[in-house]
Amino acid sequence: xxxxxxxxxxxxVVPDIEAALQFWRDGLGLPVxxxxxxxxQQASVAFLPAGESEIELVRPTAADSGTGRFLxxxxxxxxxxxxxxxxxxxxxxxxxxxxxRLINEQPVPGADGKRLAFIHPxxxxxxxxxxxxxxxxxxx
Amino acid sequence: xxxxxxxxxxxxVVPDIEAALQFWRDGLGLPVxxxxxxxxQQASVAFLPAGESEIELVRPTAADSGTGRFLxxxxxxxxxxxxxxxxxxxxxxxxxxxxxRLINEQPVPGADGKRLAFIHPxxxxxxxxxxxxxxxxxxx
Numbered sequence: 292x293x294x295x296x297x298x299x300x301x302x303x304v305v306p307d308i309e310a311a312l313q314f315w316r317d318g319l320g321l322p323v324x325x326x327x328x329x330x331x332q333q334a335s336v337a338f339l340p341a342g343e344s345e346i347e348l349v350r351p352t353a354a355d356s357g358t359g360r361f362l363x364x365x366x367x368x369x370x371x372x373x374x375x376x377x378x379x380x381x382x383x384x385x386x387x388x389x390x391x392r393l394i395n396e397q398p399v400p401g402a403d404g405k406r407l408a409f410i411h412p413x414x415x416x417x418x419x420x421x422x423x424x425x426x427x428x429x430x431x
Numbered sequence: 432x433x434x435x436x437x438x439x440x441x442x443x444v445v446p447d448i449e450a451a452l453q454f455w456r457d458g459l460g461l462p463v464x465x466x467x468x469x470x471x472q473q474a475s476v477a478f479l480p481a482g483e484s485e486i487e488l489v490r491p492t493a494a495d496s497g498t499g500r501f502l503x504x505x506x507x508x509x510x511x512x513x514x515x516x517x518x519x520x521x522x523x524x525x526x527x528x529x530x531x532r533l534i535n536e537q538p539v540p541g542a543d544g545k546r547l548a549f550i551h552p553x554x555x556x557x558x559x560x561x562x563x564x565x566x567x568x569x570x571x
Contacts, residue, residue: 295482296459296460296461296481296482297481297482297483297484298438298441298481298482298484301438301441301512303556303557303558304556304557305556305557311556313529314531314550314554314555314556315555315556317529318525318526318529318531318554319436319514319522319526319560320436320522321436341436341437341438341514342435342436342437342438342483342484343437343482343483343484344437344438344482344483344484348556365557366557367556367557367558368552368556368557368558369509369512369557369558372441372509374459374481382459382460385458386458386459389453389457389458391454391458412508414454414458415454415455416443416444416445416451416454416455416488416507416508417443417444417445417505417506417507417508417509418443418507418508418509420459
C-alpha cells in the first residue's frame with residue numbers, strides 16, 4: 292500500500308459551531324486548535340485534533356454552497372472523510388485507470404497550499420472521500 | 432483533554448464487501464487486516480488499517496439489524512465514528528452530567544472483550560459516535 296496513508300480529517304457539517312463544541316470540545320474533550328473563516332469554501336471551520344487525525348466542524352456561510360445544500364437537505368452529519376496520501380497525482384491516475392469516478396481528475400489547490408482532490412461517493416461506498424497531499428516540506 | 436483520544440475507526444455500511452474493496456483496497460491501497468462474520472452485530476466486517484485508525488466496511492447480514500435498516504433507508508455510507516478513550520466509565524459519567532444523550536449509559540461488552548458505548552446523534556452533530564476503551568493490557 293502507499294506508505295503513510297491515514298485519516299487526515301473527518302468533516303462534520305453543523306449549523307452552529309459554538310453549539311457543536313459543547314459536545315466535541317466540552318463533552319468529548321477534544322482541543323480546539325483554531326476556528327477559521329474560509330471564504331473559498333464559504334464556511335467557518337473549527338479544527339479539533341484527535342491523534343493523527345482532526346475533526347473539522349464546518350458551518351456553511353452560504354446556503355448555496357456544497358455544505359450549505361448538504362445541511363439543508365440532510366441536516367448535520369458527516370460530510371466527508373479525508374485521507375492523506377504521499378503522491379496525489381499518482382493516486383488519481385491509478386484511480387482513474389480503475390474507472391473510479393473522480394470529482395477532481397487533477398489536484399486542486401487547497402486553502403493553505405496543499406493539493407487535494409475529491410472522489411465521487413458513487414465510487415466510494417456512498418462516502419465523499421477527499422485525498423490530501425501534504426506539501427513536501429511538511430511531510431511526516 | 433483525556434490523553435490518547437483518537438479516531439479508532441470509521442464504519443461504512445456497504446451492501447457488498449468484495450465490491451466495496453475494489454475502491455478501498457484496490458483503489459485507495461488500504462490493506463485488509465481481516466474479514467469477520469460477527470453474529471452479535473448481524474454483520475460481516477472488513478477491517479482496513481489506515482495509520483492509527485481503521486476503516487470498517489460493514490455488510491449487514493440481517494435486514495432488521497441497525498445497519499440493515501440504515502442501508503435500506505439511506506443506502507451505503509458512513510454509519511458511525513469511533514473514538515478510543517482511556518476511561519470509558521468516567522467519560523460516560525461526564526457526558527451524562529452535561530445532559531448529552533447516551534444510547535448506552537454504561538459500557539457494554541464488544542466482540543472481543545473491549546468495552547464500548549454509543550452516543551446518540553442528536554447530541555453529536557448528527558453523528559453516531561461510538562466510544563471504545565482498549566483493555567488495559569493492550570493499552571498503547
